[in-house]
Amino acid sequence: MIFSDPASVAVVGASDDPAKWGHWLARGALIGRDRRAVHLVNRSGGPVLSEPTVRSLSELPEAPELVVLAVPAAHVPAVVDEALAVGVRGFVGIPAGIDDGVISRIRDAGARLLGPNCLGLFDAATSLHLAWGRFQPGSLGVVSQSGQVGLEIAGLAAESGLGVSRFVSVGNQADVTAAEALLDLVSHDLTTVVGVYLESFGPGIVSAMAELRAAGKPVVLLTVGSSSAAQQAALSHTGALTSSLDVVDAACRRAGAVRVSTPAAVVDLAAVVSSGVPRGCRVGIISDSGGQGAIAADLAAVAGLSVPSLSSVDGLPAVASNPVDLAGAGERDLSNYARAVEVLVRGGDVDTVVLSGYFGSYGADTPSLEDAEVAVAHRICSLARETGVPVAVHSMCADSAAVRALRAGGVPVQHTIERVVAALGDAARLGALSVAAAARSGALSLPLAGAPTGPELSVPAGRIESGDPFRGDPCASLPHQPGYLTARELLSFVRFPRAHAVTSAAEVKATTLTGPYVLKADWLPHKSEHGGVKTGLTDPATAFEEMEARLGPGTYVLEEMDTREDAVELIIGAKRDHSFGPVILVGAGGIHAELFRDTAIELAPVTPATAREMLARLVLAPLLSGRRGAKPVDVTALAELIAQISATLVARPDLSEIELNPVRVGPDGVLAVDALIIPSGDRLNDTSGRRVA
Incomplete structure (x- = not known):
């Protein structure tokens, strides 16, 4: 409870100067003084915000449970030593540059540190406001490695009417981690959806996001690293085919979370799913302009949504098609907007609904219509709650009584149609990821021994007949210079020529x-x-x-040589990612693997069922099922091999990478015709095979 509902807090460095951190933190701390003791510490001893201060923590009658460090980094060691001496158990480290020795002393004393280099924390449920900035209470939990990005997300959440339930800026994560902050939100009643910004990923992030998903709290992740941060490995194709975001997306699939690209997208998606995640990707579009409806339909296709025909059209006050064009029906009677929404949310043909156009502007342009428009807004909100079908609105008016009523009732409103449709597309993707993650949980334990089952190869498969570095022990130590022969022996369950x-x-x-x-x-x-x-x-x-x-x-x-003409060449690669651990890759193989970059990636280990899903995502997937009269290849054996490779890397911490390239799969089975293993921490010279520094 130290960082969520402390019994007492002290702001060290409290200031009366509005331009200083100590002023914002003192003012925020005083908001919660009806719930907890609040102490302001200022070395001059003068009043701050008309409140008395003390010159040091030792002057207080009792040790505060949580201390906010709002002093320059040079003064932090003395403050921490004094705080530990009087029995303080928690610190919020605002300044950057707190040295490792101070952090070690905090840990050794059994105390905890949030930060350093953080913006602070906020909890709407406990009136805890120990951060720079203002926060509107709401339902979005925010955990951010960057204080500024987190503050931007909080500001956008306030504008959208969503608000923030808890805000935690983890900064450098010297002690308290983002994973811990996320786990704290699992039981946080006010939080219904979670937005996360991270630049690095430590242990526990995937399991924390999965626990939030299991608790019914969708997770929206924002991160960076699309191109220059791509992780390359000089020795393998696998490393060259795997970027940092590829692995992050695999982690999201494992956890049932979704990644977006901007702070606005975090809030837009959070607003859509705060009251429920869509059951599918079918969207119903209602507009009072044919042009705006058509634009929404085009954007829906780009966002991965489908715009199905409507089977139930009774009661529609307009042309019975999707998009639904009200064609003036809304102007004749504002309640027609709600009638159209009701037909779509109750009809069973769509999973989400978009209302696009002039609605929200009537009361702003014609004040006498304001009450009627607000009443329709309330009805739309009720329909969304009753049916569980998310409704999102694009209004040509940025702010009006009806817009505010929609947002207050849980219906997100945006001033541009592209933000509305993009959020619904992300919501549908989140729903699919959540379902898939739930189905996969508990099905990740795989055996290591035994070759994949399947029909015998027409090409004889055999073992090395002479010169083998070691024979048949998958747990044996690696030789000094592992090559193809070593890889064949290590991967004894793989069929080679x-x-x-x-x-x-x-x-x-x-x-x-x-x-x-x-x-x-x-x-x-x-x-x-x-x-x-x-x-x-x-x-x-x-x-x-x-x-x-x-x-x-x-x-x-x-x-x-494998001479089967009907074989398809793939690459199967497993590597140890520095943030998420073992990952498994499958894709188009052979000498052109890096040229085509047709890959699918998941965290390891994977089951054969997940391996088949990976294969289905490939552009070359139609080649596996047979085309132009060709026979389907042995996908069952291929999927089992992918699963075995993934499990092997998990079980062998002495390996950094395993790669089979190419793997040739035909109707009669799978044959690997080259293999590479890379020991952890080793780099091999590309021409001599000798280890180099």
């Missing part, structure tokens, strides 16, 4: 494998780029001599 490790032309000539052949340099991660792979060979000994002359002596791999 029959192969030999060879170090001389004589060994190549003595092969018992069946051609055509493939020759590979074992140690090269990117074999094609360095001429380290040759395919379709009928004279592998000559090819070996040429390759060895260019690349030098070492271990090479002679392999039977």
Whole structure:
């Protein structure tokens, strides 16, 4: 309760100067003095806001439960030492630059610190206002790593009529984390929807968002890092195909949250779902202008919404189509707006409703119509509450009595149609993510042993027959220089072509494998780029001599070539993300994987069912089901392999990445024809295979 409803607070650095932090924090703290003891500390001892102050915490009759540090960073160590000495248990660190030694002393004393470098906190339920700025009480919980972005979200929430239930600026998260702040909102009664801004993601964020979703509190996430922040790995295609936002989106899918791109989008979406998440993506559009209805329909398609035909049109005071054009019916009788809304929300054909156009302007332009328009607004709000079908309004009037009545009744209103439709599209996406996340929860435990089941391959699949670094132990330690042969042995459940490790032309000539052949340099991660792979060979000994002359002596791999013409090439890659841990990727494979960038990504581990969903999202998905007379490929075996790779990385903390590329899948099964493993913390030289610093 220290950071939500403390019994007493002290603002150290309280000031009478309105331009200083200490003034805002003192003024906010005094708002809650009917609920708790409030102490103002100022080293001069003069009054602040006409309230008495003390010069130090030691002058107080008892230790405050929570202390707000509103002094320059240079003065913080002395204040913290004094506070700990008198028994303070919680701190709000406003200034940046609080050194690690001070933070350690707070932790060692068993106290907690919010921040440093934070804007503070606010709780509407407990009259706790220890932050810069003004907050309108409402239902949106805000947790923000950036105080300024969080304050912008709070301001937009006030303008929208949504308001803020709790605001927590976590700053540098030296002690209290964003995950903890989110978990506190699970049982916070005033909070019905949560907006989060984060620039980095620590442990527990995904589970905290999932708990909020399970508690019926939708989570809207805002973050940054779309291009320059993309995470690249020099050795694997997997790293090059995975950006920071790809992984964040995978985390959102796991938690049942949704990511948006702007503070306004956070509030717009939160306003739509604060009273309920849409059941689907079907939208009904009502307008008093044919042009505005058509624009809304076009925007709906862009937002991923469908505009279905209406099966039930009885009672519509207009043309019975979707979009519904009132065509003057609203001007003749304002109640026709509510009648049209009622037909759509009760008809069962749509999941959300947009009302676009002049409504909200009648009372502003013709004051004698204000009461009637407000009454219609109340009726629209009642219909949305009764049916659970979200209604959103685009009004040509930015503010009026009817607009305020709609917002107060839980119906969001925007001055532009694009914001309304975008929010409804995000709401439909959130609904789908929530349902999928709930279905996936509890189904993520996977076995590690055993090959995927499925029909036998027409191409013989086998193990390495000589020169193997270690044999068949998936828990064995990694050798100093892991290459393709090592990867084959580690991934014992994967089907590979029959192969030999060879170090001389004589060994190549003595092969018992069946051609055509493939020759590979074992140690090269990117074999094609360095001429380290040759395919379709009928004279592998000559090819070996040429390759060895260019690349030098070492271990090479002679392999039977997969010649199935109906196989589709994919990449399966698993990597350890620095924020979210293991992730799994599947996409278009082969040497052009980075060119096509056709991928699907999820947090690991995944079930075979989730793996099939990933495959269905790919652009190349139609190739898997067969087209132009081709037979469908063995998607069951492919999905099981994806799940096994994901589980292997989770179980092997000594691995940073696993990559199979390409994986060739046909009607008769799955065959991996190259593999790469990267140990955690290791970077391999791209041509020598030797580890470098």
